[in-house]
Amino acid sequence: MTDSVIKFKASMFQVSSGGVMFSLSPDVQNVAELNHMGLTLSDLPLQSCQRDAVFLGEYVTQEVDKAHKLDKLSKKLANEMNLSNALLNNMLPKKVADELRRGKTVEPTFHENVTLFFSDIEGFTKICDQVGPWDVVDMMNQLYSVMDFLVGHFNLYKVETVGDAYMCCSGLPEPDEYHAENVANFALAVLECAKHVKSPVDGLPIRLRIGIHTGSCTSAVVGTLTPHYCLFGDMVNTTSRHESTGMPEKIH
Secondary structure, three states, X not given: OOOOOOOEEEEEEEOOOOOEEEEEEEOOOOHHHHHHOOOOHHHOOOOOOHHHHHHXXXXXXXXXXXXXXXXXXXXXXXXXXXXXXXXXXXHOOHHHHHHHHOOOOOOOEEEEEEEEEEEEEOOHHHHHHHOOHHHHHHHHHHHHHHHHHHHHHOOOEEEEEEOOEEEEEXXXXXXXXXXXXXXXXXXXXXXXXXXXXXXXXXXXXXXXXXXXXXXXEEEEEEOOOOOEXXXXXXXXXXXXXXXXXXXXXXXX
């Protein structure tokens, strides 16, 4: 037995001989309190209602604990769902993401007026050959962080990035009558901001090649394991050629 103070409850029972029996039992509500006093259930009198009170208290304690754990799991699940939805909305247009969450098939969509933007870094392969991967990642993170901010500022949609290639557009997934103006202003802003991103090889500003083009295209979700929002059409190929054959620090 521990040195803990034990509190008692008193009960009186009338016996058949006309006398009264006086009974003491520990004043506890659950097994944890009983253990704290250094006692067990066998220390409670059989004729005392205290046993029922302890069993009831133990049941209530367990149910409260279960409810608390369930509440924590529910909040954690809600948080994970929010993170999952945010990630999906970053990968796909919100309307497309909502359709996929409902288990529906997303049909290809034709877009009449879209302006597309392509860019890459002059000499990117040589940079990768001459410096470590972390230096390349740091350079790309500086550039893409600025470009991502400008995408939101000029109301564009970021389609994808592959290595040093950056692709975004205006006019889809929702039409925008100012699609050409949005992309043109974005391209000018990117050229200016790129001057502040230094090459890890020589410390000089990186040089971007940029291509833009306006036309029609079709968007569709491709793949099932990792659904990808892709654009198809001649204007995509034309924009890519403008970028790949263009001069650095110029918009073609």
